[in-house]
Amino acid sequence: MSSPPFRIGFGFDAHEFGDRGSLVLGGLRFKGLPALAGHSDGDALLHALIDALLGAAGLGDIGDFFPDTAKRYKGISSLKLLKRVLDRVLRKGFKPGQVDVTVMADRPRLTPVKKRMRALLARHLKIPVDLISIKAKTSEGTRLVSLRGGVAVWALATLVPRREGRS
Numbered sequence: 351m352s353s354p355p356f357r358i359g360f361g362f363d364a365h366e367f368g369d370r371g372s373l374v375l376g377g378l379r380f381k382g383l384p385a386l387a388g389h390s391d392g393d394a395l396l397h398a399l400i401d402a403l404l405g406a407a408g409l410g411d412i413g414d415f416f417p418d419t420a421k422r423y424k425g426i427s428s429l430k431l432l433k434r435v436l437d438r439v440l441r442k443g444f445k446p447g448q449v450d451v452t453v454m455a456d457r458p459r460l461t462p463v464k465k466r467m468r469a470l471l472a473r474h475l476k477i478p479v480d481l482i483s484i485k486a487k488t489s490e491g492t493r494l495v496s497l498r499g500g501v502a503v504w505a506l507a508t509l510v511p512r513r514e515g516r517s
């Protein structure tokens with residue numbers, strides 16, 4: 351049986367705003383907004399992306415790797431979690447192909463920082479920036495995210511085989 355040329359994974363995450371700290375989303379810090387509540391730094395974008403990568407690799411989900419009962423992950427930067435997951439994906443013989451992310455948030459406004467966020471993700475995933483897409487939406491008053499306000503993220507990622515000796 352031949353293997354497919356690429357594999358697809360899908361991830362979702364949502365976090366409510368907490369009442370302390372400062373927001374971290376897509377690896378960027380936003381002053382003036384509280385952090386998202388969560389065991390790690392609450393970076394819902396990176397969590398959805400991690401689940402998409404793990405799904406594509408057939409490696410389970412973020413909770414399998416980083417249980418929220420483990421003290422060592424308390425407050426940890428999700429960029430560190432992403433790095434560990436990427437290492438695991440690479441060891442399995444894949445590398446990221448393309449990433450497409452939709453963020454639903456009434457605040458912060460992401461349009462001004464999307465470019466920076468894409469560049470940061472490209473650097474961490476070691477792929478060209480034009481293979482990373484980030485789309486920002488508001489909830490348009492539907493309160494789909496939460497009554498207190500929060501951020502929901504849907505992410506799609508593909509993985510392609512690594513070629514021996516090349517990447």
Ligand code: MG
Pocket residue numbers: 363364365388392393394397
């Ligand atoms: Mg999460």
